[in-house]
Amino acid sequence: MDQDTFEQLYRKYYQSLCFFARRLLNDTDVAKELVQDVFLKSWQKKEGLENDPDRVRAFLYQSVKNASLNYLRDTTRRNSLETQWASTQEEIDPDISNAIIEAEVYRDVLHAVSRLPDECRKVIELSMNGSKTSEEIAELLGISASTVRNQKRRGLQLMRQLLNFQSFLVFLSMFKQHP
Amino acid sequence: MPLFRQKQNDGVLFIRARPKKLLMMNDEHFPFHIGNLISKELAGEITEAEQAELQSWIAERTANAELFDRVKTILEEPENHPFGEFDPEEGWQDLMKRSRQRSKLRTIIVRVAVAASLLGAVVWLATLQNGNKLPQQVIANKKRGIVLTGPQGEEVVINNNADTTFRIGNGHVNVQPGLLSFGDNTKDAAIEQFTLRVPVENRYQLRLPDGSQLWLNAGSTVRFPNRFAANERRISIQGEAYLEVAQESAHPFVVETAGMNVTVLGTAFNIRVYEDVNTKKVSLLSGSVKVSTDAKQVMLKPGQEVVSAGNTLQVAVADMEATLAWKDGLFIFRSESLPSIMEDIAHWYGVNVLYQGQLPADNRLSVKTERNIPLNQLLSMLSATGSASFKVEGDKVIVLPYNGKISQ
Numbered sequence: 001m002d003q004d005t006f007e008q009l010y011r012k013y014y015q016s017l018c019f020f021a022r023r024l025l026n027d028t029d030v031a032k033e034l035v036q037d038v039f040l041k042s043w044q045k046k047e048g049l050e051n052d053p054d055r056v057r058a059f060l061y062q063s064v065k066n067a068s069l070n071y072l073r074d075t076t077r078r079n080s081l082e083t084q085w086a087s088t089q090e091e092i093d094p095d096i097s098n099a100i101i102e103a104e105v106y107r108d109v110l111h112a113v114s115r116l117p118d119e120c121r122k123v124i125e126l127s128m129n130g131s132k133t134s135e136e137i138a139e140l141l142g143i144s145a146s147t148v149r150n151q152k153r154r155g156l157q158l159m160r161q162l163l164n165f166q167s168f169l170v171f172l173s174m175f176k177q178h179p
Numbered sequence: 180m181p182l183f184r185q186k187q188n189d190g191v192l193f194i195r196a197r198p199k200k201l202l203m204m205n206d207e208h209f210p211f212h213i214g215n216l217i218s219k220e221l222a223g224e225i226t227e228a229e230q231a232e233l234q235s236w237i238a239e240r241t242a243n244a245e246l247f248d249r250v251k252t253i254l255e256e257p258e259n260h261p262f263g264e265f266d267p268e269e270g271w272q273d274l275m276k277r278s279r280q281r282s283k284l285r286t287i288i289v290r291v292a293v294a295a296s297l298l299g300a301v302v303w304l305a306t307l308q309n310g311n312k313l314p315q316q317v318i319a320n321k322k323r324g325i326v327l328t329g330p331q332g333e334e335v336v337i338n339n340n341a342d343t344t345f346r347i348g349n350g351h352v353n354v355q356p357g358l359l360s361f362g363d364n365t366k367d368a369a370i371e372q373f374t375l376r377v378p379v380e381n382r383y384q385l386r387l388p389d390g391s392q393l394w395l396n397a398g399s400t401v402r403f404p405n406r407f408a409a410n411e412r413r414i415s416i417q418g419e420a421y422l423e424v425a426q427e428s429a430h431p432f433v434v435e436t437a438g439m440n441v442t443v444l445g446t447a448f449n450i451r452v453y454e455d456v457n458t459k460k461v462s463l464l465s466g467s468v469k470v471s472t473d474a475k476q477v478m479l480k481p482g483q484e485v486v487s488a489g490n491t492l493q494v495a496v497a498d499m500e501a502t503l504a505w506k507d508g509l510f511i512f513r514s515e516s517l518p519s520i521m522e523d524i525a526h527w528y529g530v531n532v533l534y535q536g537q538l539p540a541d542n543r544l545s546v547k548t549e550r551n552i553p554l555n556q557l558l559s560m561l562s563a564t565g566s567a568s569f570k571v572e573g574d575k576v577i578v579l580p581y582n583g584k585i586s587q
Contacts, residue, residue, distance in 0.1 A: 003357050004382075004508050008549060010274065011267045018265040032265065036274055043278065058207045097210045098246050104214030105221070105250050106260075115547075127258045156254050163222035163254075 001049040009049070009056065010039055016107035017064050023099040024068040034071060038063040061100050112162035113155075120155035123148055217247065221254055279342070279355050325383050327352065327359070330371035337383075348373070350405035360386035363406045370408065376400045377418075379529030380550075382505060387414070390425040391432065396505050397527050398453070419451040419526070421506050424466070439487050442469040448479075449502050453526055459487045462497040508550045510557075514543040517566055521578060528554045529574070536580045542566045 001009075014035065021031035038060065042049055050056055113124050126137045134152065138145040216233045219225040225233065237244050253260050325337040329348040337354060344353045349368035353360040359375065377383045377395045385393045388406050395401055399418020407413070407430065415435040424432045424443045432443040436452040439459050446466025452459040461470050462484035469478050474490040484497035504511035510527075512520050521532045527550060544564060548557065554576075558569040562581065570577040 004551060007271065008508065008551065010271055014267040014270045015265040018270075028264075032270070036270065036277065039274055040277055054208060054211070057211065061210075062207070094240060094242065097213075098242055100210035101214045101217065102246055102250060104211055105217045105253075108214070108218040109221075109253055124257060128260060129264050132258070152257075156257065160222050160254055163218055163224075 001046070001051075006043055006049065012111075013057065013060055013107070014039075015110055016103040017060060019106055020061065020099050020103035021064050021068050023102065024065070024096070025071065030071065031068075034067040035064055038067055061103075065096055108163055109159065112159040115162050116155050116158055120151050120158065123151040124155040124159070127152060217250060221251065275356075324378055325381065326374075326376045326378075328374040328376070330373070348405065358384040358386065361403070361405065362388050368405065370404045370406055372402055372404055374400060374402050380527060382508070387412075387425075389427060389430075389432075392423040394421040394506050396420065398529060416450060416452060418453055419449070419505065421447070421449045421503060423447040438490075439470065439472050442471070449499075453522075455525075456522060457488055461485050461487075462499065462502045464499055464503070505550070510546060510548050510550055512544060512546045514545055517542055517544060517561075517578070520544060520546065520561070521576070524554070524557065524576070530554070530571075530576050531574055532576050532578060534578045538567055538578065538580055 017035045017038070018028075018031050021034050022028055025031050025034075041047070042059075042063065050059075113121060113128070116124060122141060123137055126132050126140065127134075132140070134145050134148045138148045141148070213233070213236055216225065216229050216236075219229060220233060233247075237247050250260075327335045327337055327347065329335075329350070331348065333347065335345070335347060335352075337359060342355050344351070346352070346364050348371045349364050350371065350373055351362045351364040353362075361373070375383070375385055375395065377397060377399050379397045381397050383395050385395065385401065385403075387393060387403055389412055391412075393401060393414075396419035399416070399420060401414055401416050401420060403414040410430070412427070412430050412432040413435065414433075417436065422434070422443075424446050434441040434443070434450060436450070436459060437454070439452065441448070441450060441461055443466070446468055447464040448466075448468055449462040449464070450460070451462075461468065461479065463479040463481050465481050467478060467480065469476055470485050470487070470492060471477075472487060472490045472492060475492045477485055477492050477494055479485055479494065482497055482499065483494055484502070486493045486495065498513055501511040501513050505527075510523065512523075517538065518534075524530065525532045544561070544566060546561070548560070555571060558571070558576065562568050565581050568579045568582045570579060
């Protein structure tokens with residue numbers, strides 16, 4: 001795997017892996033740190049980065065899961081889930097499985113967001129990331145609240161279409177040349 | 180080629196290619212399968228069989244039903260789902276920094292290859308003399324990876340992931356993943372010229388002796404010294420490069436190309452001067468540059484670009500995002516003509532483009548995709564717009580009038 005491919009892989013999974021790790025750890029900063037570690041190690045040791053994208057994905061989630069469990073074990077924080085997870089590390093724990101499912105749905109949604117036209121994307125990102133109201137976004141972007149609501153509606157509609165094709169590589173549109 | 184499903188929707192075409200898979204519950208891929216079903220449900224694109232599968236999963240555990248309830252409203256109330264606060268850009272920069280600190284890989288291959296450098300010289304001369312020599316040049320590049328050539332013709336093949344330092348001529352080289360920094364080997368060493376060449380389907384970053392940064396696109400070459408002369412900084416470029424020039428107003432920075440020079444005083448700009456294309460283009464991101472041919476010269480303002488054909492210079496507003504997309508490994512075309520898209524494809528994949536028959540004249544296409552997409556897949560997608568059909572024969576791509584076939 002060359003660096004470009006690795007970078008694409010990173011950009012594809014960074015957010016959802018962080019989200020997944022945070023579900024397990026309940027700590028945003030530690031989640032980020034562990035995800036960076038997993039990427040760095042697999043890149044430097046060239047481990048788990050194969051050509052089969054499905055296996056790479058499974059490997060990344062598995063690695064983040066192990067890193068998270070190790071972290072919980074190494075720190076004094078004990079919580080009820082830990083013992084439960086420790087005993088089921090080899091099988092697929094339903095709670096961990098659910099955390100992956102949620103992270104993956106969010107990954108699809110974020111991918112759809114990234115493909116939106118710029119104006120829509122800004123509005124949608126602001127409402128998702130900062131939980132901002134249309135009025136707050138309007139003020140931030142210097143446009144009217146009704147424009148924000150329109151962009152948001154349009155963006156959400158487009159996202160539904162974009163979600164249909166999670167693996168699509170290209171978004172094509174055709175224009176007639178303007179006179 | 181996998182099967183394609185297309186959907187025409189307000190003039191917008193979506194394409195996908197993915198085989199379906201059936202999974203068992205205990206498979207490690209199972210969560211991904213369920214996640215996929217939920218995304219399909221959100222999109223309103225789920226089949227009856229998939230719906231039944233999803234419902235049985237939801238009914239299995241309370242936690243599953245809760246999860247589904249939580250995510251099913253994303254597209255109605257995105258504000259209740261703050262999951263986008265992890266910034267991949269920030270993360271990537273941080274990762275690169277860490278990787279440079281820790282990596283001790285030494286995987287560079289150094290070789291002094293007399294035979295290869297002779298071949299290179301022949302190919303290089305041929306390219307200079309004869310207008311349309313992209314294929315030959317490209318075949319040579321395809322075999323050789325990123326190559327640094329020293330003053331004696333000694334060649335070093337740079338591994339993109341290497342992390343090491345070495346000497347070449349009077350130059351001192353530090354290689355990190357994706358980046359090569361160049362400087363003097365000893366103080367007051369004689370000035371020598373070096374060449375860095377990037378092959379097709381690749382890009383690379385070079386840090387010049389004055390600290391200026393240069394990104395080279397596929398099939399491009401830069402010639403530069405181990406140390407700049409006292410009065411000015413001068414390099415020459417063939418192909419496409421993006422430069423961030425270090426501010427040194429006492430030492431103008433000059434980029435030479437055949438028939439056009441760019442003079443710089445601290446600035447960031449993109450230059451596109453492929454030898455097989457008649458037009459040259461300089462796009463300015465910040466600062467100011469002077470572009471001159473034998474007959475004319477213009478000063479550019481940030482956000483402007485100048486196109487030179489022959490001796491004329493035409494200034495226009497630049498689409499910087501599309502112009503610099505190559506730096507981020509993307510193709511971005513906004514309302515571009517097919518020939519201009521094909522020009523980029525030719526340079527990136529190292530193919531020769533031929534046209535057969537009459538194509539619609541007023542066709543404009545917009546495309547955004549990762550550059551690592553295989554050539555035939557990109558062509559299939561272009562032809563799916565109904566603009567043209569394509570045939571690939573070895574290193575040639577033949578553009579034909581649209582004949583209803585998605586790919587051949």
